[in-house]
Amino acid sequence: MKKTITAVLAIGLVGVTYGALQAAEVVVRDDQIGLSATSVFDDPTPDVFDYPETEPSAAQALKRAYFGAPPQVPHKIENLLPIRAKKNACLRCHDAPDDIGKARAAGDPTPMPLSHYVKLDDGSLKRGDNRHVCVQCHAPQANVKDLVGNTFAP
Numbered sequence: 001m002k003k004t005i006t007a008v009l010a011i012g013l014v015g016v017t018y019g020a021l022q023a024a025e026v027v028v029r030d031d032q033i034g035l036s037a038t039s040v041f042d043d044p045t046p047d048v049f050d051y052p053e054t055e056p057s058a059a060q061a062l063k064r065a066y067f068g069a070p071p072q073v074p075h076k077i078e079n080l081l082p083i084r085a086k087k088n089a090c091l092r093c094h095d096a097p098d099d100i101g102k103a104r105a106a107g108d109p110t111p112m113p114l115s116h117y118v119k120l121d122d123g124s125l126k127r128g129d130n131r132h133v134c135v136q137c138h139a140p141q142a143n144v145k146d147l148v149g150n151t152f153a154p
């Protein structure tokens with residue numbers, strides 16, 4: 001009987017030690033979560049900022065973040081939103097498939113590229129429905145200091 005109790009206790013001890021070791025392995029300090037060097041409990045206060053009030057007619061293309069990145073919107077867009085299934089104000093200026101690749105006068109909107117269209121059997125271009133919500137990828141920019149340092153280089 002005594003032997004059995006000792007054996008049960010021994011097995012229990014091994015189990016508890018094993019569990020403790022396992023638990024020790026998964027402990028991650030909050031300042032080691034993620035890529036940032038700061039704690040997830042740090043709560044930096046963003047500076048208050050305004051988006052530029054540039055009208056489309058006065059807009060000039062901004063530098064691309066990296067090759068293939070969606071170009072950033074260089075003009076105000078609040079009067080053009082929301083984009084709905086049957087109403088997309090961006091198309092008025094940027095949906096011009098016949099002008100793709102042609103020279104433009106300064107200040108003319110860049111036509112959406114071929115990647116935003118599907119070629120039909122008759123050779124005509126249909127706008128891709130998967131690109132309908134332009135602001136999913138194209139966002140207006142404000143001159144704001146990074147909240148967390150960023151060393152990304154294209």
Ligand code: HEC
Nearest residue numbers: 056059061071072073077080090093107108109110134138
């Ligand atoms: C009244 C015409 C007009 C409307 C409406 C308009 N844009 Fe523009 N957009 C322009 C002009 C002009 C430019 C600056 C010239 C250029 O295309 O680079 C521009 C530039 C851009 C660019 C940068 C293109 C590049 O190559 O860098 C993007 C992206 C863009 N607009 C997206 C949008 C989105 C999204 C909407 C709708 C929310 C919209 N635009 C509505 C006229 C317009």
Ligand code: HEC
Nearest residue numbers: 068069070090094110111112113115131132133134136137
């Ligand atoms: C799923 C993401 C996505 C959506 C949605 C999207 N675009 Fe783009 N757009 C891109 C990317 C990425 C590029 C740059 C690469 C390329 O040319 O395909 C681009 C390029 C552009 C350009 C620059 C063309 C050039 O020749 O320099 C314009 C203008 C533009 N998009 C307008 C629009 C408009 C207007 C809409 C909405 C009808 C829209 N995009 C929806 C991702 C997107």
